[in-house]
Structure formats: structure tokens, C-alpha cells
Amino acid sequence: MAQLLEMRNITKKFGDVVALNNISINLEAGEILSLCGENGSGKSTLMKVLCGIYPYGDYSGEIYFAGEQLQSKNIKETEEKGISIIHQELTLVKNMTVLENMFLGNEITQGGVTDDNQMYLRCKTILQQVQLDIDPNTKVGELGLGQQQLVEIAKALNKQVRLLILDEPTASLTEKETAILLNLVKDLREHNISCIYISHKLNEVKEISDKICVIRDGEHIGTQAAQGMTEDDIITMMVGREITSLYPHEEHHIGEEILRVENLTAYHPINTHIKRVDNASFRLHQGEILGVAGLVGSGRTEMAQCLFGSYQGKYQGDIFIHNQAVKIKNCTQAIAHNLVMVPEDRKKHGIVPIMGVGKNITLSALKQFCFGKTVINEALEETVIEQSIKKLTVKTSSPELAIGRLSGGNQQKAILAKCLLLKPKILILDEPTRGIDVGAKYEIYKLINQLAKEGMAIIVISSELPEVLGISDRVLVMHQGKIKADLINQGLTQEKVMEAALKE
Template identity: 45%
Template sequence: MNPNILEMRSITKTFPGVKALEDVSLSVRRGEIHAICGENGAGKSTLMKVLSGVYPAGTYTGEIHFDGKLEEFHSINESEASGVVIIHQELALIPFLSIAENIFLGNEQTHRGMVDWNRTNLEATKLLARVGLDENPITPVGQLGVGKQQLVEIAKALSKRVKLLILDEPTAALNDSDSDHLLALLRSLKGQGITSIMISHKLNEITAIADSTTIIRDGRTIETLDVAEITQERIIKGMVGRDLESRFPAHVPTLGAEVMRVEDWTVHHPTQRDRVVVKNASFNVRAGEIIGIAGLMGAGRTELAMSIFGRTYGSNISGRVFMHGKEVRTHTVSEAIDQGIAYATEDRKKFGLNLIDDIRTNITAAGLDKISSRGWVNNNEELKVAESYRSSMNIKTPTVMASVGKLSGGNQQKVVLSKWIFTSPDVLILDEPTRGIDVGAKYEIYTIINKLADQGKAVVVISSELPELIGICDRIYTLAEGRITGVLNAEEASQESLMELMTKEKEERR
């Protein structure tokens, strides 16, 4: 028997004006966990869409050999029938349907032409047990967190008798606990003989779990590493074509006067109004300073930021916001922007960008008053502004008239930053600014953040990655269950000291 369950040979895929893949080859051994790495736009997801039939046979050149057979998949249904199942980064679940309904959607358990609900729920329960999810199968998927939804997707794949499971950025939106559970599940599936391909930007996870790793750069295969060769440094060099001597650009801060101060900020849940989400939080940030906000999932980081920015989250909000020593109102988004506050959301695709619109209009959307006269947008000025940001932010696109939805994650994030920088803020709050983007694009984002600080902006960075906060921030505040539990200067911060403060509230309650 061929030791490889999959061989993709000389795959070339072209879109109008762009060669996305050029002569790419990939071999995956049976029963292994195979990682695919590359910068945003390198061609990773395109290659997996070719494999799964999203891009059907005939739209690319090359051969796919799966489980000993030459295959030409013309649809996802055909690839799934052969045992190839892909779970995309954007989960394909229907929130109002139950877990069981989602698992068997399109693969209904029927008897005499009718859905057999007893069998459906029974089989769903068995599949949930296999992925370690203790939930009632009749629970609506929309009531689950992202981590549990990811497990439902895997249970759905197992219902299709999967042989090769493809996961595209499976842990991008997960906290550390959910990520660890997912990786443990992949090891368990490996023990059951299921082969997995994992696309990921989290190099620590790849080095921890992958049996082999293929690196793709600019639509070409660079190399495949066996487990003994896999190091983060080796992967980075293959991805970006050079060594990154440091993950974080050097920066010497020049601090000025205090720009923003928040005092005794309290926020209640928007619907459960007796539930306090943020309690008596106080912090400040100075001109030229980069501060971080660290906390476990559910600590209230995003809720704190959104409630300050135009009260876009929460109810019964109390507390005071000062800009340049003067108390200000930020009760609406317009008021927050007028006071010099900008907020780049953690979910750029849902809240940060209009994916079906072009880059030009996305960049200027929050600052139309700057290019308008008597209610009319000056299109020439809008184009000039967008082009200047395309150049200064190194947004990789042939034209600002292109749809922003077609950009890679890193370039989409640059558009989000451009949008808010265009409003000329004094304070820029960045919520998970590097989530889901590769190490090379992260370096570019860090460089942009440093430049903003050097221009005298006050920058607040919320991140789940403690090394990131330690690497780019001058001070780091910690949140635990809605309370600020401490603040550390960069030179005294470590992952251990931050984690101690991030769990302080829970420990004191025991």
C-alpha cells in the first residue's frame, strides 16, 4: 500500500491576472498530522480548495491522487464522498438549527422518506462524545461558543466517514484552553487512523503537533520538513524568505503628556442588566505610549474597549473619560471619533470592513467629512487618500478599486488600520490586531503601531498573545473577571507574571 494517502502533483491555478499556484506539489502520509504554512496570500487555502473540489477539476492543471486513485473532484460533495472533508476558517454552521441538525445537514438520517429524529439525536450524541463535547444535541448551535462550534464542525466531518480532515486556521479565534482541547482531539483522531491537514499561523502549535510541515511562498512549494526538522525559526525563514532576527521591531518610546484617562468604568451586560461585565476599571495612556490589555477569554477586554468607543457594548454604563485632562462625552460613535478616539474591532470581517465594497470606500468610510463638501463626497480626493494609504501601508493590491474581500487577512487588517488612522485619532484602540495573520504580516503591523506611537499617538493593544504584548507594549494592564488587577512595565512583564495577575480575581475567591 502506498504510504501516502494524498499526492498533489504540479498543481497550477490561475485567476484573471493572478497565478495563485504554480507547480505546487504536496505529499501527505497516512495517519499523520500535516501542517501547511505560508504568509497570507501564499496560496494555502487555494490549494485546499482545489483538493476539496471548491475549485473543480478543469479549472486547474495538475493531478490529485487520493487513497491510491487519480481523482477529479468537481464539487465538495464528490470529495466528501471519497473521504476528504474541509472545515473552513469561517464556520459553516446555521446558528438557529440544533447541533444534531447541523451535524447531519445534507446527510439526514431518514426512515421511509422522513427524518428519523431519534436516530439523528442518538447518532449526534455518539459523535459529540468522540470529539469530547458534552452538550445536548438539540441545543441550538448559536448558543455555543466558537470553540464548541469548532468541535461540532469536526463531529459533522466524522459523520461523513472522513479519511482526510482539512482544517483552515482552526484555532485562530479560540482561547488557549479551547486550542489545547482541539489539538488533543487531532492527536486522538490520528490514533483512530484519520489523517489531518492543518493550516495555521500559530507556529508554537505547529511545532507541538505536526508530523511534517509544508511551506508555501508566493504560490510555490518551498520545502517539506519532517518532525525532527521543524523549528519556528526554520518555518519563518521558509515563509518570508529571510531570517527574522526578532519577531518584534526595535522601538524606543518617546512619551509625552497623558492623552486619555478612564476612571471607575463600569459596564453591565446588554441584556442581563444585573450582570456586571466591567467593574470600576481605571487606566490611562500617554502620547507616544503603547499600552496593552491582557486577560483570559471572558475577562471583559473587548467589552471595555467597545463601551468606551461610543458605548457600542453594554448597558448601565458609568464612569468618566478624560481626553487631554478634560472630561468628555463618548456616548455615540460619532462623539468618540470627534473626541479623537478610534477603535479597530477584533472581527474585521463582520464589523471592521464592508467585504463586498472596494478598498477605496472602506478606507474613507469613517472620515467622510474630511473629503466631503455640502454632503457630497469628492471622489477624486477619496481616490487620492486611498492611494496614499495603499502606498504608505504597503497594501498589496494592484488597485484600490478592488474588492476588500479579495485581500489576504494581513492586507485587510492594513485597510482597517488605514480607515481609522484617516480619522486622525489621538487614541487608537486595536483589538486583536494580528489575529489570523502570518508572522511576516504581523511584523509589518507592529512596525505600523510603532510609527503611530512615534507620531505622538496613544495606542491601546488588546491581545490574547502574551508574547505579543510583551514584545510591543510599554506597559500592560491585566483584566480578570472585569476588574483591572494590575499593571506592569514592559521590562518587568513576563508570561508568568501576567498570568498570575490575569487569574488573581479567581484565586482570591477560593
């Protein structure tokens, strides 16, 4: 195979902060290179250098692509060379059609007039290539996330891509959608298209990679053939230390019942004849970690939202806290009953992106810092912010830094800090480690265990079965809105959980 890409001694600084320090990587045509590292390690910065988002002259070092030196001033120039990047946050225009998105700024014309027929036929052909059986005139907003991801890849193929960069492409996809995407990447390799694959999901990295490159704190730790590496090897390189077990389970005393839910039923917000949660009943005890497993659409999140008073549709059932019947119709009432929830979509429901890290942490607990009703004791607030940042090891250059600029793991730790200021007795965590690197996951698992040890009752909802089995004392299995099983986590396997979910 011929060498396609070589990045030599790339160094990138932001002021006095060195984001990339003398990094060199290379890639051959038709090769898949996975780029691994904790959030904030420099992976995305390196790819922005490659794609021209950080233009030539804004960094030191040299880039060669297809035998020529690359000195791009913007992303359009790199796209013309055949380099395309698909970010975790998709860039499609939702109210335009698939065809319009695919040819946006790249229209086929005849005599200065767009050739609609030729564009339609080409769009249809490329959609078939990515195994997407949809009409090119379908609005992108009508598609699921997995289909939108494939449209982004189709858009790149339409630009005659030679190097495709995928940044956390499966973070929000189902298992079926993930399998389709991974097979597509393998197929692109057969057509001599190279790929740089960025992911925290090490099973995917192992499955599709020819080589694995690890970056830590802006330094190139090493690049090795994927075939000779285990997931533990990758983790050790990423975090700089060996993690013998990703799930640091500690013994904690399970006490008396704190929460009881009886006959909880939630209806679809629009189609009220559909039940998103169907007659669910369960118990939760002090010091217990209760995992909730199930396929996407099983009703896990909706059940949690009902408990926290944030579900948008109608719901009914009985909730008891310390054997006392309670009514929870909104988040304020839930917090008053010492029940707090970390939402699934942290960017949409968990943070105010443009607000500082510190202000995000204290936002829900401002009453604790007030003189009377309106005057905030800023000195006390600043002290608590510093303590929270230190306790949860939130990596930020300043409490005033906009939280949207932090890595996913540090955003999540800041959200947890915000929740803990409310002193909950019941904590619901919905997908607590989605899109988070291995090191941050380990820290969050340790925190969950410590909170349980201190007597907090915790519900963990996760799409990742190894995570549910790794940290839970007991597992609820949901399918189509029903609780199909309540299992003690002793000798429990993924196969047993899936069998419980799917049995009639």
C-alpha cells in the same frame, strides 16, 4: 504507513494571475501535515482544488487519493471519497439542532423514512468521540464557538472522513478549547485519519505536525519533518527573509498624560446586575503603548468600547482627555475628541465587504473630500487612497476590488489606514493581529511602534500574551472586569501577568 494523498504539479490561474505554480505535496495515512504561508500565498486555493471547489479541468496537474486518480466535479464527490474541509467561517445552520446539522443531506433511512432513533444514537456516539457532552437536540446557535468547531469535526467523522482539512481552526477559540481541539486531532491520527492543518499559530503547528509544508506566492518552498524545525525556520521560509525578532521594539519618548479614566463601570446589556467592567481606572500618555491583557471575558473589549462610545449596555465613569472631562456616548463624539478604535471583529464592525478597498479607507473621513456638504472631490479622494495603500503596503490588485476579497492582514491594514485618516491622538487596537500571518503581523507591529514614536497614544488589547509583552511599554492586567495590576514592562513575563490576573 501507506500513502493516502499525492498532488502532482498543481497549477491554478485566475485570468493571467498564477495563484498556484506547479505545487506537489503528499500525505500518508494517519499523518498530520501543517500548511504554512502568509495570507494570499495560495494555501486555501490549493485546498479548494483538492476538495473539488475548483473542479477537475479548472486547474492543471493530477491528484491521487487512496491509489485512485481524483477528478472531482464538486465538493460532494470529494466528501464521498472521505475528504472533508472545515473552513474558518463555520458552515453550520445555527437555528437547526446538532443532530440535524450532522445528518443534513446524509440522513439514515429505513424504507424511505428517516430513522430518528438510529441517528440520535449515532450522533451521541460521535459527540462523545469528540469529547462534546451535549444533547444532540441542542440548537447549534446556543453553543460557543469552540463547541461549534467540534460539531463540525463530528459532522466530518459521521461522513467516514479519511482526510480532514482544518483551516485556522483555533482563530476564535479560548486556550482550553484549543487544547481540546489539538488533542482531538492527535487522537484522529491514532485512528489512521490524516489531517492537513492550516494555521498562523506556529506553536500549534510545532505541537501537532509530523511534516510542515511552506507555500509562498503560489510556490512550494519546501516540506520538512516538523521535529527538526524551529519557529524561526518556519518564519524564514514563509516570508523569504530572517526575522530576528517578531516584535521590533523601538525606543520612543513617553510624554505627558493624554487620557485618564476614573471609576469606569459597564453593566451587562441584559443582566444589568452583572458588571462587565468594574470600577476601572488608568492613565495613558503621549507616545506610550499600553497593553491590556487578561483571560477571555475579563472585560478588556467592553472597557475599550466604553471609551469609544460603542458599548451596547449602560456604563458610567469619568473620562479626561488633556485633563478636560469629556462625555463620549457614541463613536462620533469619540472621533471628535481624536479617539479612534480598530474593532476586534473586523469583518462585522470594521469593513463593508462588498465595497471597494479605497472606499472603505475613506468612508469615515468623507468630510475631508467634500465641497460644501454633498459634493465629493473624487480626484483628491483617489490621491489619498493611493497614498494610504502605499503607506500601509495594502496588497490589492485595484482600489476598486471588494475589500472582502483581501486577506485578513490586508483588510486589517486597510482598516488602520481608514483610522489614520481621522488623525487620532489616541488609538485603540482590539486584537490587531488576530487571524493574520507572521509577515503582516511584523508590518503592523512596526507601524504601531512608528505611530508611538510620532507621539500617538496607543492601547493594544490582545489575547496573545507574547504579543502584549513584545510591544507594550506598560501592561494593564484585567480579570472579571477589574484592573488587577498596572505593570511596567521591564523583565515582565507571562507567568507574572497570569499571577497578577488570578491572585485575589
